[in-house]
Amino acid sequence: MEWRALLVLLWFLSPNHQGPYHVSSRFKEQVAAPILMSREHFYNRTLALHLVEYASAVYVDNPAALLTWSCSRCSGLTKGFKLSELIVDANFNLQAFVGVAENLAALVIAFRGTQETSLQNWMEDLYFREYSFNYPGVKDALVHHGFYSAYHNTTLRPRVLAAVTSVLDKRNDLRILITGHSLGGAMASLCALDLAVNFGTKDVQLITFGQPRIGNAAFAAYFNAFVPETIRVTHGHDIVPHLPPYFSLLGPRSYHHFAREVWLTELNFGILRLEFEFICDSSGEDPLCSRSVYGDSISDHMEYYGVHLGFVLESTYR
Ligand SMILES: *[C@@H]1O[C@H](CO)[C@@H](O)[C@H](O)[C@H]1NC(C)=O
Numbered sequence: 001m002e003w004r005a006l007l008v009l010l011w012f013l014s015p016n017h018q019g020p021y022h023v024s025s026r027f028k029e030q031v032a033a034p035i036l037m038s039r040e041h042f043y044n045r046t047l048a049l050h051l052v053e054y055a056s057a058v059y060v061d062n063p064a065a066l067l068t069w070s071c072s073r074c075s076g077l078t079k080g081f082k083l084s085e086l087i088v089d090a091n092f093n094l095q096a097f098v099g100v101a102e103n104l105a106a107l108v109i110a111f112r113g114t115q116e117t118s119l120q121n122w123m124e125d126l127y128f129r130e131y132s133f134n135y136p137g138v139k140d141a142l143v144h145h146g147f148y149s150a151y152h153n154t155t156l157r158p159r160v161l162a163a164v165t166s167v168l169d170k171r172n173d174l175r176i177l178i179t180g181h182s183l184g185g186a187m188a189s190l191c192a193l194d195l196a197v198n199f200g201t202k203d204v205q206l207i208t209f210g211q212p213r214i215g216n217a218a219f220a221a222y223f224n225a226f227v228p229e230t231i232r233v234t235h236g237h238d239i240v241p242h243l244p245p246y247f248s249l250l251g252p253r254s255y256h257h258f259a260r261e262v263w264l265t266e267l268n269f270g271i272l273r274l275e276f277e278f279i280c281d282s283s284g285e286d287p288l289c290s291r292s293v294y295g296d297s298i299s300d301h302m303e304y305y306g307v308h309l310g311f312v313l314e315s316t317y318r
């Protein structure tokens, strides 16, 4: 047994722990009933399972299959989704969609991440490049320049906002769910904040998967005040949530995640495989969650809840 496994187990057994709340065990391929230990109703696992499929579908590189919602990933929990607008910015290789999921009573906005082949370059570009974030009522907030411009300085923002407005003009019964993976998670976050701050939109819920840090602690605090219903899912040793790095020595200039992280992790004890979902503390930088391990895995980055998050080349075969 790894020492870390022991640590996690001890933490789990200690009476004062903040988590985990959800544990499911597996004996090899056989899935036992998940043991739900939820004291925290804020993290809705069912909703996360829906949104991870949208975050996966937005990677599909076939407009026709997306517009008719007939792609290989346009099934399962996303079945019946009505896509209102597909937004492609070819210059910056960005993609997003807006549509209505009646089964969730929601308008869903999903943003795509970076191509797997350019992931390495993208990660190298993640260091520093802070940009001062001048939203109303915020002081000393810094945000990563690349993420800021990907959302605020491309065709993405105006087209997403126009699509959202046009749907909500006809439907005022919908809540807004925003999602994305990797770079897409960073853009989803900026979009949620934009709607909440600049448009006073209520009922914005955000769930991202494997997103990087996007700003400093002042930014994170501002973010949590405006988009309280935020879940930032991380997985195992996924490298991206460790970037750009958190350096406590840098103080207020250090990058800092916003809350609330949910860390998915697996432990193997011989034939017994345990899957944990830790609901982390409200600091955004819970040292017992993904920060307790090295961020050295791309494969953990590409999969969340068993769903592949990455590009899929699709011909019009369906
Ligand atoms: C979680 O989300 C699902 C899907 O939107 C919903 O049906 C369910 O009622 C939610 N659960 C809680 C506890 O809010």
Ligand SMILES: *[C@@H]1O[C@H](CO)[C@@H](O)[C@H](O)[C@H]1NC(C)=O
Residues within 6 Å of the ligand: 149, 153
């Ligand atoms: C936005 O793009 C324009 C033109 O490409 C550039 O001059 C400007 O500096 C950019 N602004 C930001 C905040 O990146």
